[in-house]
Amino acid sequence: MYKVIIVDDEINCVEVLEILIRQNFDDLTIAEKFTSSKKAFEYLQKNSVDLIFLDIQMPFLTGIDLLHKLDKYNFHVVFTTAFDQYAINAIKLSALDYLLKPIDEELLTNAVNKFRKLKGQIDIQSQLANLLQQYNLTSPSTTAASVTGNKIAVGFQDKILFYDPKEILYCQSNDNYTTLQMRNGEKVIASKTIRHFEDILTPFGFIRPHQSYVINAKHIEQYSKKDGGYLVMEDGTNIPVSRHRKEEILLMFKNDL
Numbered sequence: 630m631y632k633v634i635i636v637d638d639e640i641n642c643v644e645v646l647e648i649l650i651r652q653n654f655d656d657l658t659i660a661e662k663f664t665s666s667k668k669a670f671e672y673l674q675k676n677s678v679d680l681i682f683l684d685i686q687m688p689f690l691t692g693i694d695l696l697h698k699l700d701k702y703n704f705h706v707v708f709t710t711a712f713d714q715y716a717i718n719a720i721k722l723s724a725l726d727y728l729l730k731p732i733d734e735e736l737l738t739n740a741v742n743k744f745r746k747l748k749g750q751i752d753i754q755s756q757l758a759n760l761l762q763q764y765n766l767t768s769p770s771t772t773a774a775s776v777t778g779n780k781i782a783v784g785f786q787d788k789i790l791f792y793d794p795k796e797i798l799y800c801q802s803n804d805n806y807t808t809l810q811m812r813n814g815e816k817v818i819a820s821k822t823i824r825h826f827e828d829i830l831t832p833f834g835f836i837r838p839h840q841s842y843v844i845n846a847k848h849i850e851q852y853s854k855k856d857g858g859y860l861v862m863e864d865g866t867n868i869p870v871s872r873h874r875k876e877e878i879l880l881m882f883k884n885d886l
Contacts (some may be wrong), residue, residue, distance in 0.1 A: 631813045632660045632677070636669040636692065637684040637709060638837075640873055646682055646709070646732055653734070654741055665877050666690040670698055678704045680744055686708040686828055688836045689877060693761070702757045705748065707740045726759055765771055782827055783809070789860075790816070794833035798862050800826045800845040810866070812848070838870045838878055852882060
């Protein structure tokens, strides 16, 4: 039996992958599931596993950051990602495996079969070290198509405007649109999903405390424990905190991140 853990900040992604693994692979045992990459890191420091399904883009500590913090790798990794071209390029160059979300059952089977075949036959320590080196060489602070200098590009029907992330208070999801609330009171409506802005703004210190919000952690005024917990931004806006994100948000304050 192979010991497996799943690390993904989106609980629905964890649940889907768990179902697919339990239905299709009798020789894989899910030892733990984590929506907190920091909790996963703590677990890996004390426990050995054979295979990790690891999300790339996570708040506070990305999948790549998690690997950076570990000093040894005695496990195989299958990365999962909505889309991160720089990470995918680095993964390909290092001959590692990845799955694009939503997870395709056939591609998942191929990834597991590859793991079975290579288990114990390759130097995973060198392979993952090479990945980190390749990622550092190929990855700028975030996606080049969406960032110019220290500003992010937001495309509209007839123009592209550039915004300084420091001037964005938060982003709010509205189906396939996202509203950017600026510090000067301006509201910018972009025809991109909230996940798109999470991907490009995470390197600038943004976090996702709730499925509908990506916020600038530098502009948080306080955390209130009332009504299940919420964050208060510098403009007085209350931002809800999801139940499964609450522990990580409080840990962030505890560590003065």
